[in-house]
Amino acid sequence: MNLYAFQLGRQKELCLAELKTLLGAQNLVEKNNDIAIFQLEKADQKLQDDLGGTIKIMEVFDKTTKENVEKSLEKHLLQEFEGWSGKIQFALNMFGLKKEFRSKPLLNNCKRVLKSLGLNCRFVNNSDKNPQPSTIFKARVLQKGIDINLIKCDSGIYLAQTISIQNIDDYSLRDYNKPKRDAKVGMTPPKLAQIMINLAGPAKTIYDPFCGTGTYLMEIMLMGKTALGSDIERKMVEYTEQNCAWLIQKFPMKYQKHYIFKADARLIEKQFLPQIEIDAIVTESYLGEPQTKEPTPEKRETIFRELANLHLNWLAKCHPLLPKNGKIVMCLTAFRDGKTIHHFPNFNQLAETAGYKIKQSFSYSREDQIVIRDIIVLEKI
Ligand SMILES: C[S@@+](CC[C@H](N)C(=O)[O-])C[C@H]1O[C@@H](n2cnc3c(N)ncnc32)[C@H](O)[C@@H]1O
Missing domain, CATH: 3.30.2130.30 (VC0802-like)
Structure with missing residues (x-):
């Protein structure tokens, strides 16, 4: 050693x-x-x-x-x-x-x-x-x-x-030079995507049900794993397809199995997916509207309530797709208000209702961000 x-x-x-x-x-x-x-x-x-x-x-x-x-x-x-x-x-x-x-x-x-x-x-x-x-x-x-x-x-x-x-050049190539970008959807930084994929443990096949421009799929493929992605928007499905095709050209890799399809994560069923067993889910779902100033407590509550609905639905629907003890690594919205951080309320309970327990949670943010991400690792129960 x-x-x-x-x-x-x-x-x-x-x-x-x-x-x-x-x-x-x-x-x-x-x-x-x-x-x-x-x-x-x-x-x-x-x-x-x-x-x-x-x-x-x-x-x-x-x-x-x-x-x-x-x-x-x-x-x-x-x-x-x-x-x-x-x-x-x-x-x-x-x-x-x-x-x-x-x-x-x-x-x-x-x-x-x-x-x-x-x-x-x-x-x-x-x-x-x-x-x-x-x-x-x-x-x-x-x-x-x-x-x-x-x-x-x-x-x-x-x-x-x-x-x-x-290799900072490779990261910025993947982050800023992929053919399809969309600042409005809130793209995940490639390094964060990698960390989250690794937090899922030794999963060989990973699914992102909110794939956006395909950041997770790209990083999953680069790690030699099978990537599945879906999005509710046809446009985002096409963006992911184009970005994955570009990645394969730019970063020659031996293994490049990936599947992309259009689906609403709140309604996902096993039969919508290709005939393939999923080991883990790694995703950044919708974080809520971008905010230019700190939201009022009332506004914050409304955003959290809407997101709670979304999370409960997709987490419950994805439950049957995962194996026993299967992991979900996801981003959860939190808000910075000066020195205080307002985390998502009662997520523990929500996760349990959907059939998961929280294994780990971390904050991921920069000082200048109002909407920040908590990174949550869930395990299927
Ligand atoms: C934060 S973005 C994902 C960003 C992505 N990780 C990237 O780097 O580009 C969230 C995505 O979820 C999609 N979305 C929102 N609601 C959805 C739903 N109910 N089912 C599936 N996708 C949904 C949006 O179209 C958007 O592309």
Whole structure:
């Protein structure tokens, strides 16, 4: 077993939950605010590409004390760059260590070591702060040099080398350059879609009954799973079809089974679906009208009431489609009102009436959003 460190994305709790579901909670060794360390046989680019909530994956090469960090780094660099020549890109990141070290002296020491091998290095760091992951990605540090990470946890300081980083170009291609977009329907960010798909566990066939422009279907297919999607609007069914066809062209993949059809999720029946067993449902159903200002308590109540009706109906109708203990991972509307968040009232009860229990719930939001998403994992009872 090797140790790998995963840098968590913005919504830390949700990102950690994704990792625990995918890699097994029992394999979590240690964590700090930004990083989770897992023991695994192997981590690679495919794992990185499937994770919506991990910024980068690092392979641990040592765990040591503050006093021995420099020596350990020196040893690793000498091993890693023996036989290299020319100029390399070098980035240094510290997690949970701001007080113990300043990056400048450490960087200078690394420069000296690399120079002893006849190498020049260009530092990606230009202050005591960690370089932005996007800078590391754009400068191709992983291909042209090394990205080193010092991670302080309770048991010591881990030293780790980055082996993969989120491909921000691919995400923005899928998010902004797919042929059919519709800001009015409230498209799901691809990274959130990936996290939610992973929260469904080892499901092979996943259904999105509110497919919109097809974000979930695209991410499901990229993970090598079978995707089913439906929408009440003919236009959205066509958008999903076109986006999936575009995806297959842009991101060649071995497995591309997907089914798209028009249906009202409140009336869904097994016979409307292709002859195929569904393992899980992952979806962002209607969140309510977009809001330009915080809704009044009365307005909020009306929105919640209307949505409760929709949720009760579709959840009940989808119940027979799922296997025993089958999962639904869904977005639920909540509202931000200054510092207060108004969550969907009595959803626990609603879910139970429809035949589910809530297994997990998380908030997913940005400071500037009024309508926000809670991410709920339901299990069929
Ligand atoms: C929030 S959008 C889904 C966005 C989608 N995840 C994406 O990234 O494009 C909700 C979708 O649900 C559809 N919808 C609303 N009510 C529906 C219903 N009763 N049955 C099926 N689809 C419905 C809407 O047409 C809309 O496309």
